[in-house]
Structure formats: C-alpha cells, structure tokens
Amino acid sequence: QKEVEQDPGPLSVPEGAIVSLNCTYSNSAFQYFMWYRQYSRKGPELLMYTYSSGNKEDGRFTAQVDKSSKYISLFIRDSQPSDSATYLCAMMGTGGFKTIFGAGTRLFVKA
Amino acid sequence: DTGVSQNPRHKITKRGQNVTFRCDPISEHNRLYWYRQTLGQGPEFLTYFQNEAQLEKSRLLSDRFSAERPKGSFSTLEIQRTEQGDSAMYLCASSFQDRDRTSGSFADTQYFGPGTRLTVL
Numbered sequence: 145q146k147e148v149e150q151d152p153g154p155l156s157v158p159e160g161a162i163v164s165l166n167c168t169y170s171n172s173a174f175q176y177f178m179w180y181r182q183y184s185r186k187g188p189e190l191l192m193y194t195y196s197s198g199n200k201e202d203g204r205f206t207a208q209v210d211k212s213s214k215y216i217s218l219f220i221r222d223s224q225p226s227d228s229a230t231y232l233c234a235m236m237g238t239g240g241f242k243t244i245f246g247a248g249t250r251l252f253v254k255a
Numbered sequence: 256d257t258g259v260s261q262n263p264r265h266k267i268t269k270r271g272q273n274v275t276f277r278c279d280p281i282s283e284h285n286r287l288y289w290y291r292q293t294l295g296q297g298p299e300f301l302t303y304f305q306n307e308a309q310l311e312k313s314r315l316l317s318d319r320f321s322a323e324r325p326k327g328s329f330s331t332l333e334i335q336r337t338e339q340g341d342s343a344m345y346l347c348a349s350s351f352q353d354r355d356r357t358s359g360s361f362a363d364t365q366y367f368g369p370g371t372r373l374t375v376l
Contacts, residue, residue, distance in 0.1 A: 152295065176363070187259075187346055187367035188298065232297050241286065241350075241363050242311055245297030 147171050150233055150246030159255050163220040167233035167246045170214065174235040174244075177209050179218045182230045182248065191231075192218070223253045257281060259368035261347050267374045268337055275333045276371045280349030287330050288365060289322055290346040291315070298346050304330060337375045344370040 150167045157163055165179075176195055180188035194200045197211045206219040216235075220227055230248040260279045268274050280287050285306050290298035301320070302312045306327035316322075319337075324330040334341055348365040 148297075150297075178365075180367075185372075187348075187369050190364060190366065193364065234297075236363060241288075241303055242300050242313070243288070243363075243365065244300065245290075247295065247297050 145170060147244050148233065148235060148246045151249055152247050154250040154252055156252040156254060157223055159223060159225060159253055161223050161253070163223050163227070163251060163253075165218040165220075165231050165233075165249050165251070167216050168214055169216075169235055169244075171235070171237070171244075172211075172214070173237040176236040177207070177216050178234040178236075178243075179205075179207055180232040180234060180245075181227075182232060184229075188232055223251075225253050225255045227251060228253050259347055259349050259366055261345075261368040261371050263371055264369060265372050265374075267376065269376050270337060270339060272337055273333065273335045274337060274373065275331055276345055276347075276373075278330045278332070278347030278349075278368060280329070280347070281366060284349035284351050284366075285327065286350040286363065286365075287324055288348040288350070289330070289332050290348065292344045292346055292370070293342075301332075334373075337373075339375045342373055342375045344372050346370045 148169045178193040179191045182188040192207045194207050194209050197209045200207045204221045208217045230250050232248045233246040236243045262277045288303040289301040292298045304324040319335045322332045348367045350363045350365040
C-alpha cells in the first residue's frame with residue numbers, strides 16, 4: 145500500500161463547476177499537507193499548504209485536512225479551462241523534510 | 256527570472272554513459288531538493304540539502320547517483336552508467352521555512368524548477 149493514495153482520474157467537468165480533489169494517507173506522522181498544480185511538461189507549482197487539521201481558503205481554492213480520517217481535499221470553485229492540469233497532493237512529517245507526493249489527478253475543465 | 260532554474264532542459268544519452276544535471280535555486284533559499292518523476296506518477300523524493308549538507312537520501316538513490324551542493328548554492332545530480340530505467344523527469348526544488356499564521360508552526364514551502372527530461376537509449 146502506498147503512503148499516499150490519489151485517484152489519477154481523469155476528471156472532466158464543465159466550466160463553472162465546483163471541483164473536489166482528494167487524497168488519503170496512511171502515515172499518521174504527516175503534519176504538513178500541500179497541493180500542487182502541474183501543467184504538462186512543467187514543474188509543479190505550489191497552490192496551498194495547511195498544517196494539521198482544518199480548512200484554509202485562498203481565492204477560489206479551499207484546502208481541507210481531516211487527520212482523524214487521514215483524508216485531505218482541495219475544492220476549486222468556479223472552475224475555469226485554465227485550471228485544466230494535474231493536481232498533486234503532498235505531505236511531510238515533522239521529523240525531516242522528506243515529502244511524499246500522490247500520483248496526481250488529471251483535471252479537464254471544458255469551456 | 257528569479258525562480259528555480261535547471262539545465263539542461265532535455266538530455267538524450269546512450270545506456271552506460273554518465274550524465275550531470277544542474278539546479279540553481281532561488282537565492283535566499285537554504286534548502287534544496289531533488290525528485291524524479293515518471294509519466295503518470297507524482298514526484299519521488301531522492302535527496303535534500305540544507306545549505307551544503309546532504310541531510311537525507313532515499314533508498315531510490317542507488318550508488319550510481321550522487322548529488323552535491325558545494326558552498327550551499329547550486330546543486331548537481333550525477334548519474335553514472337545510465338540505464339534505460341533512469342529515463343524520467345528530474346525535478347529540483349528549493350525552499351525556505353514559512354511560518355503558518357494560523358498555527359504558528361513552520362512549514363517548508365518548496366518551489367520547483369522546470370525539470371530536466373532524461374531519455375536513455
């Protein structure tokens with residue numbers, strides 16, 4: 145079993161839809177949770193990070209962490225065609241800086 | 256451009272040859288990471304540096320791989336005796352500690368370069 149599980153998709157939604165992206169994890173030592181966006185043939189770009197449980201909002205993006213369920217989510221409101229990309233969740237513990245990534249979910253937003 | 260840069264962007268080599276990649280981090284960042292990414296997968300951690308010290312290495316980093324960060328600035332990743340299974344995108348990231356305003360704790364905010372795509376024939 146992988147430490148971080150993420151549905152690879154693809155996920156296809158119409159423009160303006162609310163998108164929900166999720167990851168589950170098995171290592172209870174993870175404390176920092178991040179979401180990255182990666183366009184084709186580019187490096188990942190950090191969208192948001194959260195520490196421990198709770199919600200964090202930044203513009204159209206909301207990140208949620210539920211440590212009791214070992215489950216994290218990223219919500220995108222009013223999705224745009226420019227949001228079409230691969231979304232990667234990533235996690236880190238407090239004992240070092242080794243970061244574990246999910247496999248990524250490919251998102252297509254149709255105009 | 257003040258972001259992370261990587262060179263070369265593409266490298267094609269024959270099996271058995273040695274290759275070296277370079278990463279120039281954002282100037283004020285003291286941590287530097289190397290990752291490997293294959294098609295349809297997320298980045299896999301290889302190693303990271305704090306300043307010039309290499310603090311952690313993945314077991315994925317076999318003895319054919321070596322990374323250096325002299326003087327805590329740019330870093331190089333060398334692969335000796337390349338194999339076809341080494342074909343991948345090699346990503347570099349640099350980071351600084353960012354204080355989370357809600358929790359007061361420190362998080363490590365990593366910024367990635369564009370990657371070097373290696374093809375081993």
